[in-house]
Amino acid sequence: MINRTRWQISLLMTMVFVIFLTGASQAADYVFPNTLAVSLSRTFQDTLVGPADTIVVTVNMSNAESDSLRNLYFSDHVPEEFFDISTTQVQVNGTILDVSEYIHEVGSAAEVFAGTIPHRWVIEAPPDSLGSRVWSNIVDPLSGTMQIVYTARCTTGGDHGYPSYTWAGQLVGGDQTELFGYQDSVFITVVDAPPAVSDLATILSGADLFLFWTPVEHGAGIDHYVVYRDTVAGFVSAGGDSIGVTADTFYVDPSAGGIGDPELSLYYLVRAVDPTGKKSDDSNCAGEFDRTMGNTK
Amino acid sequence: MKQSIEKSRNSKKERQNRAISRRRFIKDVSAGAAGMAVAATLPGLARSAIGSSKDLSKVVIARHPGSVLDLYTFDQSIVGELVNSAITEFTGEEAPGLAWAQIFPDLAADSIVGIKVNCFNTSNCCTHQEVAYAVAEGLASVPAEGGHIPRNNVIIWDCSNDHLTARGHYSIYTGSDPDTVRCFGTNSDHDYSAQFSVNGKTVTPSLILTTTCDYIVNLGVLKDHSLAGVTLGMKNHIGSVTPPGNCHQIDPDVPELNDELRSRFQNPSGSPKEKIVIIDALAGVANGGPTGVPTFTYGGIILGTDIVAVDYQGRAVLQANGWDGWPAATYIETADDDYGLGTADPAEMDVVVNDPIAPATREHVDKMIRFHKEGLATALQVEWAVNRYARGK
Numbered sequence: 001m002i003n004r005t006r007w008q009i010s011l012l013m014t015m016v017f018v019i020f021l022t023g024a025s026q027a028a029d030y031v032f033p034n035t036l037a038v039s040l041s042r043t044f045q046d047t048l049v050g051p052a053d054t055i056v057v058t059v060n061m062s063n064a065e066s067d068s069l070r071n072l073y074f075s076d077h078v079p080e081e082f083f084d085i086s087t088t089q090v091q092v093n094g095t096i097l098d099v100s101e102y103i104h105e106v107g108s109a110a111e112v113f114a115g116t117i118p119h120r121w122v123i124e125a126p127p128d129s130l131g132s133r134v135w136s137n138i139v140d141p142l143s144g145t146m147q148i149v150y151t152a153r154c155t156t157g158g159d160h161g162y163p164s165y166t167w168a169g170q171l172v173g174g175d176q177t178e179l180f181g182y183q184d185s186v187f188i189t190v191v192d193a194p195p196a197v198s199d200l201a202t203i204l205s206g207a208d209l210f211l212f213w214t215p216v217e218h219g220a221g222i223d224h225y226v227v228y229r230d231t232v233a234g235f236v237s238a239g240g241d242s243i244g245v246t247a248d249t250f251y252v253d254p255s256a257g258g259i260g261d262p263e264l265s266l267y268y269l270v271r272a273v274d275p276t277g278k279k280s281d282d283s284n285c286a287g288e289f290d291r292t293m294g295n296t297k
Numbered sequence: 298m299k300q301s302i303e304k305s306r307n308s309k310k311e312r313q314n315r316a317i318s319r320r321r322f323i324k325d326v327s328a329g330a331a332g333m334a335v336a337a338t339l340p341g342l343a344r345s346a347i348g349s350s351k352d353l354s355k356v357v358i359a360r361h362p363g364s365v366l367d368l369y370t371f372d373q374s375i376v377g378e379l380v381n382s383a384i385t386e387f388t389g390e391e392a393p394g395l396a397w398a399q400i401f402p403d404l405a406a407d408s409i410v411g412i413k414v415n416c417f418n419t420s421n422c423c424t425h426q427e428v429a430y431a432v433a434e435g436l437a438s439v440p441a442e443g444g445h446i447p448r449n450n451v452i453i454w455d456c457s458n459d460h461l462t463a464r465g466h467y468s469i470y471t472g473s474d475p476d477t478v479r480c481f482g483t484n485s486d487h488d489y490s491a492q493f494s495v496n497g498k499t500v501t502p503s504l505i506l507t508t509t510c511d512y513i514v515n516l517g518v519l520k521d522h523s524l525a526g527v528t529l530g531m532k533n534h535i536g537s538v539t540p541p542g543n544c545h546q547i548d549p550d551v552p553e554l555n556d557e558l559r560s561r562f563q564n565p566s567g568s569p570k571e572k573i574v575i576i577d578a579l580a581g582v583a584n585g586g587p588t589g590v591p592t593f594t595y596g597g598i599i600l601g602t603d604i605v606a607v608d609y610q611g612r613a614v615l616q617a618n619g620w621d622g623w624p625a626a627t628y629i630e631t632a633d634d635d636y637g638l639g640t641a642d643p644a645e646m647d648v649v650v651n652d653p654i655a656p657a658t659r660e661h662v663d664k665m666i667r668f669h670k671e672g673l674a675t676a677l678q679v680e681w682a683v684n685r686y687a688r689g690k
Contacts, residue, residue: 073659126687
């Protein structure tokens with residue numbers, strides 16, 4: 001695993017200047033030569049994910065030059081902790097390629113960047129000694145496109161650095177031009193679901209019911225809490241009504257309505273939600289109930 | 298005073314003492330280039346610390362058949378990769394910028410590096426531009442003070458503009474565009490204040506060598522020579538002084554000349570300006586030299602820091618490709634025996650032959666892209682790798 005500290009030390013030792021783009025889903029690509037109308041971007045559906053999530057990565061390339069783009073391959077240097085890397089789709093000029101029409105090859109650990117394993121999608125392989133090509137997908141001139149979508153998973157918490165992607169190809173026309181590009185680093189943060197609130201309590205505040213609890217500590221932070229209410233003791237949130245959300249650690253239920261009514265008891269629980277939308281388990285159940293004190297002579 | 302210095306230099310005992318210490322220095326540098334830089338900085342300790350197996354002069358011979366299209370035409374991308382491969386093999390550093398930095402550890406952003414080429418041949422077998430510019434690109438990849446040395450701080454040079462253009466087909470450039478390598482001859486710009494004697498005959502060195510440049514790359518060519526036997530690295534320096542005829546008692550003039558140049562002209566750090574010797578062995582003249590037509594293709598680069606060992610290996614390549622062995626080029630042995638400029642004993646050499654160099658895989662290209670991202674390879678060097686990969690070579 002590459003944690004952020006180890007990553008930074010490694011890069012400093014090799015005199016590398018890296019722009020950290022934590023949380024960014026997309027960054028500008030360096031293309032050489034940079035005057036050409038060829039662009040490539042890599043997008044993460046989310047850079048803050050949970051261990052059960054599928055990470056979706058989309059690579060888009062466009063060629064607005066008047067020459068064909070050939071001998072193209074794309075390499076993603078995937079953190080070693082990632083697994084189940086699977087190609088969802090490869091398109092060239094809008095046509096989806098069959099799996100037999102491209103190569104998805106896997107390099108060895110630390111082959112190019114420490115702590116990563118290269119995954120390469122070969123769109124067009126170079127000719128062999130007889131001039132034959134195993135794969136021949138040419139990105140069209142003027143409006144050609146190439147897209148790769150792949151998925152991955154990671155259950156190891158923490159920040160995982162994608163040091164860069166790299167790609168290379170050639171514009172083949174009147175003057176052959178070698179092209180290559182790369183992107184700055186992106187970190188994918190894998191976080192567990194937030195812990196549950198354990199000390200939900202209620203008090204009466206006039207005619208309102210006041211709920212409060214201790215803030216939940218969570219590495220990714222808490223975005224808000226969801227409050228649930230039901231009339232059955234021990235209910236679970238899946239079966240209860242969500243009556244509101246709050247970014248605070250208290251909630252006032254002004255419409256409880258059942259206070260003082262022995263026929264109606266109200267029970268509450270809350271769930272913490274982190275910035276990725278992951279919810280904690282249910283909190284303890286707290287509530288309001290009224291009882292009639294009768295004379296049973 | 299000058300007379301007494303000359304007398305001292307001509308003392309055989311003095312020469313032999315210098316020979317021993319210089320040979321030791323060369324071997325230490327060579328071992329350092331193999332990854333023992335720390336030991337190499339402590340010459341007194343280096344030999345015991347490194348051990349006998351490392352106490353050898355390393356020479357790298359890198360070849361690729363695709364570098365040569367015919368006797369006169371070469372593939373710049375593959376030649377560029379050949380030079381990168383040779384220097385990275387020699388130093389053990391994968392990144393070109395770090396590899397060249399190991400040869401020029403004190404290179405500063407304002408350092409001037411001269412690449413002494415040999416453009417004497419009149420039949421299109423001078424130091425080929427494809428090699429000279431690949432070396433210049435290697436120098437441009439060296440990190441220096443937060444950036445790189447401008448290409449304009451690299452000078453490809455020989456005795457005259459005429460030789461460079463009419464024989465070597467180089468274009469003269471004396472402008473100041475930071476991204477353009479300069480190229481010009483000594484012409485009449487000799488350093489008369491730095492005259493010295495070669496076996497009693499006075500020669501005047503080029504101002505480019507004595508004053509303009511802080512460091513020198515000796516980039517010779519692979520040729521037969523009617524007077525010398527062969528012309529490779531050491532003899533290349535006859536073009537660094539005038540009149541060249543004053544060095545034509547080849548043995549011992551050539552080693553004497555090289556000895557004087559090393560002793561007299563040093564870089565700002567106090568060591569000889571010449572840091573590496575490279576033989577452009579893309580094509581060679583096995584007979585009919587020095588002006589005759591190329592007679593064979595070799596597709597190679599021979600490289601090292603021990604000029605005698607490099608010349609020894611270059612002569613062996615010529616011999617294997619039709620050189621008749623006459624004259625015998627005994628100045629190479631004299632350079633070892635009497636001047637200690639290096640070793641002419643193959644038992645004291647660590648010769649690495651990569652024939653051919655490893656193919657350009659996607660892994661290689663990815664690494665070169667990474668090095669560019671890290672400022673340790675130029676864009677052109679990456680292009681060469683991409684091109685070689687795309688050609689399946």
